[in-house]
Amino acid sequence: MQGDILTLLGGIGMFLLGMRLMTEALGQLGSRQLRAVLRRLTTSPATGALAGAVTTAAIQSSSATMLMTIGFVGAGFLTFPQAVGVVFGANVGTTVTGWMVVLLGFKLHLATAALPLLFASGLFAALGRGQAARVGAMLAGFSLVFLGLDMMQAGAEGFGGMMIPEALPADTIGGRLALLALGVVVTLVIQSSSAGVAMTLVLLGSDAITLPQAASMVIGMDIGTTFKSVVATMGGSRDMRRTAMAHVAYNLVTGAVAFALVGIAVPALDQAFGGDGPAALVAFHTLFNLIGTLLMLPVTAPFARLIERLIPGSGVVLAESLDRRLLADAEAALDSARGATSAVAAALFAALGARLRRGGTDAALRDLAPRMGPVLDDIGDFLIRIRVPEGKTDTLARRTALLHRFDHLQRLWHRTRQEERLRTLAADPVLRRPTETLGAALRLAAAAPDTAPNDARMRRITRLIGERTGRLRRSALLAEHAGLVSPSGVFERTDAIRTLQRAAHHAERVIHYGLVAAGEAQEAKPAEQEP
Known part of the structure; x- marks a missing residue:
């Protein structure tokens, strides 16, 4: 059992390292183009949401998208309401990681293919320079993500005997709230909602937890990811603090909507995907972020004014x-x-x-x-x-x-x-x-x-x-x-x-x-x- 737990933890660490390598490399490879997308598409909150989703899906990091957005707001290239639209879209774009895990990691089992890819990436990184070295880092990150996922799956098989659905809070309102809080804590500890969602998918796939329990945890992980934004902007500029506050408020709203839909949406999605729990969970994650975005876009202007009142300040930069x-x-x-x-x-x-x-x-x-x-x-x-x-x-x-x-x-x-x-x-x-x-x-x-x-x-x-x-x-x-x-x-x-x-x-x-x-x-x- 101890070996299984260590394997699970090692898999999480490898997944985190792979995500970081891949995110940094993708950001460096397409930084100029992605920044151009953000600037040109953010003519309104709706197009800003689209730009945020596209950028986050491309670089696999909502945090990196937020940092770009903060820079644009500070530079005066984006108005605060436009930046709020990007925040909405970034949450939708981050769900792509879950689909990548389900469709490639679970369905295609890329862990074996990742080994020769990791060798190739090492050659790129060691022998290449500039763009070639970045391509090598991206491939290395991609390989480590799926090797880590494979390790998590191996560790969860033995771990599932200890962490059974009955050992978790019951599927009641109180139980779901407890699991939501657990999701928040997991994200605070590992500092990555993507890794948290991947771990939840692995536990769900090994029948260690049920689909409603997993859905409640994923909602908590979406809320927990805002903690990083708050910490990153403590003592920062007014616009950074406003963006972080918008991120927190938006995720709380979408989390509340998602929590209210667990009892209805989760069984329906489970049936629609033919009992494929991981696919149903990722679909639920995507659905509640889309619904949250659609609910908030029409009220972006008053929402932005509310944030500005909560964090007041002169407009003199x-x-x-x-x-x-x-x-x-x-x-x-x-x-x-x-x-x-x-x-x-x-x-x-x-x-x-x-x-x-x-x-x-x-x-x-x-x-x-x-x-x-x-x-x-x-x-x-x-x-x-x-x-x-x-x-x-x-x-x-x-x-x-x-x-x-x-x-x-x-x-x-x-x-x-x-x-x-x-x-x-x-x-x-x-x-x-x-x-x-x-x-x-x-x-x-x-x-x-x-x-x-x-x-x-x-x-x-x-x-x-x-x-x-x-x-x-x-x-x-x-x-x-x-x-x-x-x-x-x-x-x-x-x-x-x-x-x-x-x-x-x-x-x-x-x-x-x-x-x-x-x-x-x-x-x-x-x-x-x-x-």
């Missing part, structure tokens, strides 16, 4: 630190950093644009000053900590673009602190027109600093300002040579011209590198190099 937990996923971290730099750019463009308009004051810049230093320090520290996996050239290019963008933001902020030169720009009748033109462009860009039209507009204005200020600098030097302007006056004007020129250059680079970091533009030379 500028004052909120980047969450270091996102550093575990380079792409999610870069999305969040890009969102933070966009928020800083929007605030800085608006404040400087207000200063450069006719009759403008530095009130907005003064208001921004106490927050800008700490926020820039936080972004710089966050970017330095991002580690890009070997071979991910696209991810490395994004990080490089964000580092350039951060540098230009710092330089632009430094220019805004040169108040004497800004006053000269506003007062000098010759410089007033290009100054006001730049101010107007900055105010337009503040509404959406990461768009191609603003990139094109700022590039054109930077080129025109460069041409005009070049002529103005030469005319100032000629006026001083002719004795029409004092040397100090020439220095004052040329310093102001340089500030205008460089401010335009930095703003144009901030917008451009934001597009490069989003994969929406290629690196290009600036409209005018910094003098």
Whole structure:
């Protein structure tokens, strides 16, 4: 008996290790494509649910999907209601693991075939690099999943004599609640609802538990998986906490609906699948998540407002630190950093644009000053900590673009602190027109600093300002040579011209590198190099 228990536990461990390897490899292989699916399909809560289901099914991890979603929310690419839709869909997508276990593990018995596959994956991992090594890791994870499943089945055959259905709580309301709680505990202990469901399927297949008992445990496992989200977001950003709270609330609602349907749906599904308990259990798991999604989608907006009231906070992202937990996923971290730099750019463009308009004051810049230093320090520290996996050239290019963008933001902020030169720009009748033109462009860009039209507009204005200020600098030097302007006056004007020129250059680079970091533009030379 002791050997059987150890075999069962070893099988669970191997299954967990296989799922982790497979999930990480799949995420790295298709990270960019899957993130594009999430961004493009989440135009509404319904399409967000579809994107969440597809992404989770593809990478076999609702946790990885949640991390991507959190990064997008923090970056401002998804609204909170859209993110809630992804949460709904992720729960549906995670049921694919159960179908994989039932159809491939139980029906096809892939454990024997997994041994040569494991050998091949070892060769890939040892001899390959980049994508080949990731393919090897994915195959290794896939093999370990089914080897672990085979070990669980072997261990459960002897374990079933001790854990019989009669030894568990009776099939009553109280008994089902006790089993639901057991499912929660199992998920908390092994930290994987997929492994918990697989273990339940094995016990059900060996007649150690009945179908209603298994259904109650699976409901508890769906609720227990939210604990990981709560722990992961403790002390995190407001948007992370809201997403975790939405995950908990949604799973509680779907769990309550599923619990109410156990007595009706489970016998009907058992009959529909001809007494095939594991298939009926996975169908029940899928059914109650689908029903939960369909029930919640029409009320996504009020549900999101409820979560926002439960976790209140200002909408000013500028004052909120980047969450270091996102550093575990380079792409999610870069999305969040890009969102933070966009928020800083929007605030800085608006404040400087207000200063450069006719009759403008530095009130907005003064208001921004106490927050800008700490926020820039936080972004710089966050970017330095991002580690890009070997071979991910696209991810490395994004990080490089964000580092350039951060540098230009710092330089632009430094220019805004040169108040004497800004006053000269506003007062000098010759410089007033290009100054006001730049101010107007900055105010337009503040509404959406990461768009191609603003990139094109700022590039054109930077080129025109460069041409005009070049002529103005030469005319100032000629006026001083002719004795029409004092040397100090020439220095004052040329310093102001340089500030205008460089401010335009930095703003144009901030917008451009934001597009490069989003994969929406290629690196290009600036409209005018910094003098």
